[in-house]
Amino acid sequence: MAxxxxxxxxxxxxxxxxxxxxxxxxxxxxxGFDGTRREAIAEVTEDVWEDWRQQARSIKEHTIAxxxxxxxxxxxxxxxxxxxxxxxxxxxxxxxxxxxIARQQGVRTVTKSKSMVSEELGLNHVLEEQGVDVFxxxxxxxxxxxxxxxxxHLVAPAxxxxxxxxxxxxxxxxxxxxxxxxxxxxxxARVALRQKFLxxxxxxxxxxxxVAETGSLVIITNEGNGxxxxxxxxxxxxxxxxxxxxxxxxxxxxxxxxxxxxxTGQRITSYMSMVTGPRRADDEDGPxxxxxxxxxxxxxxxxxxxxxxxxLYCIRCGACLNVCPIYQRVGGHAxxxxxxxxxxxxVTPGLVGVAQAKDLPNASxxxxxxxxxxxxxxxxxxxxxxxxxxxxxSDDTNQRTVSDTDKALAQxxxxxxxxxxxxRLGRLVGRxxxxxxxxxxxxxxxxxxxxxxxxxxxxxxxxxxxSFRDRWRDELSKGGN
Amino acid sequence: xxxxxxxxxxxEFLASVREALGRTDEPPADPYAxxxxxxxxxxxxxxxxxxxxxxxxxDLSRQLGETAALRGWNVAxxxxxxxxxxxxxxxxTQLGATSVARSxxxxxxxxxxxxxxxxxxxxCWPAVYDGPEGREAVRRRLAESGMGITGADYAxxxxxxxxxxxxxxxxxxxxxxxxVHVAIVRPxxxxxxxxxxxxxxxLEFHRDGAQGNGDMGSYLNFITGPSRTADIEQTIxxxxxxxxxxxxxxxxxx
Ligand code: SF4
Numbered sequence: 004m005a006x007x008x009x010x011x012x013x014x015x016x017x018x019x020x021x022x023x024x025x026x027x028x029x030x031x032x033x034x035g036f037d038g039t040r041r042e043a044i045a046e047v048t049e050d051v052w053e054d055w056r057q058q059a060r061s062i063k064e065h066t067i068a069x070x071x072x073x074x075x076x077x078x079x080x081x082x083x084x085x086x087x088x089x090x091x092x093x094x095x096x097x098x099x100x101x102x103x104i105a106r107q108q109g110v111r112t113v114t115k116s117k118s119m120v121s122e123e124l125g126l127n128h129v130l131e132e133q134g135v136d137v138f139x140x141x142x143x144x145x146x147x148x149x150x151x152x153x154x155x156h157l158v159a160p161a162x163x164x165x166x167x168x169x170x171x172x173x174x175x176x177x178x179x180x181x182x183x184x185x186x187x188x189x190x191x192a193r194v195a196l197r198q199k200f201l202x203x204x205x206x207x208x209x210x211x212x213x214v215a216e217t218g219s220l221v222i223i224t225n226e227g228n229g230x231x232x233x234x235x236x237x238x239x240x241x242x243x244x245x246x247x248x249x250x251x252x253x254x255x256x257x258x259x260x261x262x263x264x265x266x267t268g269q270r271i272t273s274y275m276s277m278v279t280g281p282r283r284a285d286d287e288d289g290p291x292x293x294x295x296x297x298x299x300x301x302x303x304x305x306x307x308x309x310x311x312x313x314x315l316y317c318i319r320c321g322a323c324l325n326v327c328p329i330y331q332r333v334g335g336h337a338x339x340x341x342x343x344x345x346x347x348x349x350v351t352p353g354l355v356g357v358a359q360a361k362d363l364p365n366a367s368x369x370x371x372x373x374x375x376x377x378x379x380x381x382x383x384x385x386x387x388x389x390x391x392x393x394x395x396x397s398d399d400t401n402q403r404t405v406s407d408t409d410k411a412l413a414q415x416x417x418x419x420x421x422x423x424x425x426x427r428l429g430r431l432v433g434r435x436x437x438x439x440x441x442x443x444x445x446x447x448x449x450x451x452x453x454x455x456x457x458x459x460x461x462x463x464x465x466x467x468x469x470s471f472r473d474r475w476r477d478e479l480s481k482g483g484n
Numbered sequence: 485x486x487x488x489x490x491x492x493x494x495x496e497f498l499a500s501v502r503e504a505l506g507r508t509d510e511p512p513a514d515p516y517a518x519x520x521x522x523x524x525x526x527x528x529x530x531x532x533x534x535x536x537x538x539x540x541x542x543d544l545s546r547q548l549g550e551t552a553a554l555r556g557w558n559v560a561x562x563x564x565x566x567x568x569x570x571x572x573x574x575x576x577t578q579l580g581a582t583s584v585a586r587s588x589x590x591x592x593x594x595x596x597x598x599x600x601x602x603x604x605x606x607x608c609w610p611a612v613y614d615g616p617e618g619r620e621a622v623r624r625r626l627a628e629s630g631m632g633i634t635g636a637d638y639a640x641x642x643x644x645x646x647x648x649x650x651x652x653x654x655x656x657x658x659x660x661x662x663x664v665h666v667a668i669v670r671p672x673x674x675x676x677x678x679x680x681x682x683x684x685x686x687l688e689f690h691r692d693g694a695q696g697n698g699d700m701g702s703y704l705n706f707i708t709g710p711s712r713t714a715d716i717e718q719t720i721x722x723x724x725x726x727x728x729x730x731x732x733x734x735x736x737x738x
Contacts, residue, residue, distance in 0.1 A: 028717070031717065031718060032718055035718045036718075065512070065516065068505070068512075069511070069512045070501050070505065071498045071499075071501040071502045071505065071507075071509070072510075072511050072512065074497075074498060074501065075494070075498055078494055084699065084700065084702075088494070089490055089491035090491045090492050090493075090494060090496075090497035091491050091492070092492055092497065092500070096491060096492065097491075099490075100490050100491045103490050104490070140725065141715070142713045142715040142716070142724060143713075143715035143716075146715065146716075159714070159715060159718070160715070161715055161716065164716070165717065166716055166717050166719075169716055185716045185717065185719045185721055186721050188716060189713060189716070189721040189723075189724050192724070193723070193724055193725060196725065197627070197725075200725070201623055201627070216519060216521075216686075216689075217689055217700045218700070219700060219704075225711070225712050225713060225714075225724075226711055226712065226713050226724040226725045226726065227660050227711035227724060227725040227726025227727075228724070228725045230656070230660045230705065230725075230726065231660060231661075231725055231726075233703075234650075234656040234657060234660070234703070235623075235657070245501070250516055250518060250519055251516070251518035251519045251686075252682045252685060252686050252689070253518040253679070253682045253683070253686060254518050255678075255682060256677070256678035256679050256682055259643075259678055260678070267714070270554075270555065270643065271555065271643045271644070271645065271706070271708045272708070273556075273707070273708055273709050273710065273711055273712055273726070274705065274706060274707060274708070274711075274726070275645075275705070275706035275708075276703065276704070276705050276706070277700075277703065277704040277705075278702070278703060279699075279700035279701065279702055279703070279704075280700075280702055281702065282702050283651070283699075283701070283702050285651070285652040286650065286651055286652060286702055286703075287611070287612055287613050287650065287651075287652065287653065287654065287655040287656070288613065288619070288650070288655050288656050288657060289650065289656055289702050289703060296491070297497075299497070299500070299501075303500055303501060303503075303504040304504075306501065306504040306505060307504040307505075307506075
């Protein structure tokens with residue numbers, strides 16, 4: 004069991020590096036997002052940007068240090084606004100909560116806007132197993148749901164797919180004429196999903212921020228699917244990791260400035276929606292019930308270790324992925340779980356356990372680009388080294404073979420950090436990727452529920468009784484297209 | 485029917501968080517400044533915002549128009565109501581919209597779009613649910629409307645955004661379901677920054693409620709440009725699930 008994720012990263016990154024289409028997609032996305040991010044920073048000036056980062060950092064430091072206090076405040080104010088808060092210690096509990104709400108309310112159809120936590124929980128499968136139809140509505144999520152894959156980037160889930168691949172997917176799975184016209188593909192998705200929005204009993208969203216003072220859930224989106232998911236169905240369920248809370252409404256401003264710029268270089272996204280409880284009695288519309296599910300699922304493990312605590316400041320902007328030389332080579336799927344890239348290499352071992360993600364802390368050149376890009380100044384390289392140290396120590400006590408790579412990387416901290424990173428880049432990338440190959444091993448289907456979707460997406464497609472795409476083919480053949 | 489609380493008890497969850505933090509149950513030692521909720525202080529803060537905005541209005545209005553245009557709005561600066569009505573009418577004509585949904589907001593008393601649109605054969609109707617038709621009929625009608633018109637509760641110069649607070653008379657769906665959204669912005673709707681907006685909302689929140697337990701309203705929505713996606717090869721496409729086209733009618737005066 005312990006080696007599963009290790010082997011997976013190795014095998015997957017090996018395959019990824021050979022995948023020319025993936026390489027192209029990564030190059031385009033990485034330079035695109037990072038280029039616009041830099042322009043956005045230049046526009047406000049470096050000084051202002053640093054000032055914002057510092058503010059955001061202080062807010063997160065304060066909130067996480069008093070997380071219990073702010074979660075209690077949040078719960079009070081969500082309740083005062085007429086909403087309900089449910090706390091879940093782990094994925095199983097969180098899934099049980101949502102599935103129970105769905106059962107009690109007789110929910111048959113769910114529309115979802117993007118939620119990384121839901122990916123983390125594997126929620127869709129749980130709902131589908133109880134007979135609920137679940138529709139991802141963010142275009143990228145829709146594509147990967149149709150392809151029965153998993154997201155490969157924090158903000159651009161289908162980043163690994165070329166337009167030709169999407170066209171092929173739509174043609175095969177939806178029975179529409181093959182077209183590489185991106186506008187046409189977006190139109191197909193719009194037509195397919197429009198009716199779902201109005202039919203759905205339940206809308207599920209993630210949360211970019213939770214405002215303790217007002218009991219509000221904040222989502223920022225570009226497509227408008229988030230607005231529809233939170234407005235049209237009669238029940239809205241928001242899913243959030245417990246670290247998403249910020250104290251005051253006033254604190255939101257700086258995050259609204261930082262997040263879109265860091266993510267895609269946009270100065271602001273098309274939409275920001277703040278949900279505070281269910282519809283009020285005289286509102287024209289909005290859900291009759293609002294539920295907020297707050298999830299620990301391993302986060303208290305990161306909280307407990309002062310050296311890793313700052314990983315909970317992450318606002319999931321994806322900037323560290325876009326600048327990471329390793330992510331840029333191997334893509335998101337190689338990381339084997341929901342959160343890829345530099346931050347994933349810290350969060351994944353924290354959330355699923357170090358033993359299951361052993362190679363991830365080594366999947367870095369420690370070049371420091373992630374730390375420089377991070378809008379909340381998270382010192383990712385420092386935490387990666389901390390994890391390597393921990394591993395090296397526990398390996399020693401377990402009398403297990405410690406690879407020379409692990410030892411060298413752990414001990415060579417000072418040298419590596421003080422050297423010009425570019426000089427070391429080539430060698431370190433090669434080392435991080437090739438050294439573990441010696442351990443070899445092909446990915447077998449794992450019994451580990453947390454990673455099974457990832458392995459399945461690549462080499463063990465398991466046909467569902469009646470798959471999501473079958474249902475879509477039916478929907479589209481009903482016309483309306 | 486309401487679902488009771490499920491999941492683990494709050495006290496248990498919070499205790500485990502506390503335990504991970506290695507602390508006991510206590511509030512932050514120093515009061516956290518941004519949570520200041522003294523009504524006198526908030527009122528003063530809001531008054532300061534309003535004064536500054538009034539002073540800088542011509543600049544803010546110009547900045548709003550420029551920023552909004554950069555973020556994807558079609559900005560129509562109108563010297564008066566007549567000009568605004570002409571703009572809306574010619575837009576509806578161009579689009580061939582025969583059904584135009586609108587919110588029920590104060591702004592339509594001074595900008596009578598219904599009559600103007602009727603003049604060119606477009607039916608402009610208020611999307612409110614308490615009519616005899618009921619919710620489903622209103623939704624169907626919204627889905628068939630070529631255009632949706634709303635006012636703005638606020639417009640933010642810093643970001644080029646229109647902010648609406650859905651409530652009675654203002655459906656959440658008027659600005660997102662029809663393929664074209666028109667927002668009418670009056671000078672008094674304009675604010676400078678995100679901080680201005682949140683200062684004003686905090687005052688409303690803490691003033692409205694008993695014991696500082698105010699009501700935010702169920703929804704607050706920022707709209708900045710058209711609906712868009714870049715999920716396929718980072719190529720931007722507009723009008724995914726929301727409007728492909730958005731127009732900001734910026735009234736210089738009413
Ligand atoms: S670690 Fe920082 S840069 Fe990476 S996703 Fe989180 S906030 Fe963004």
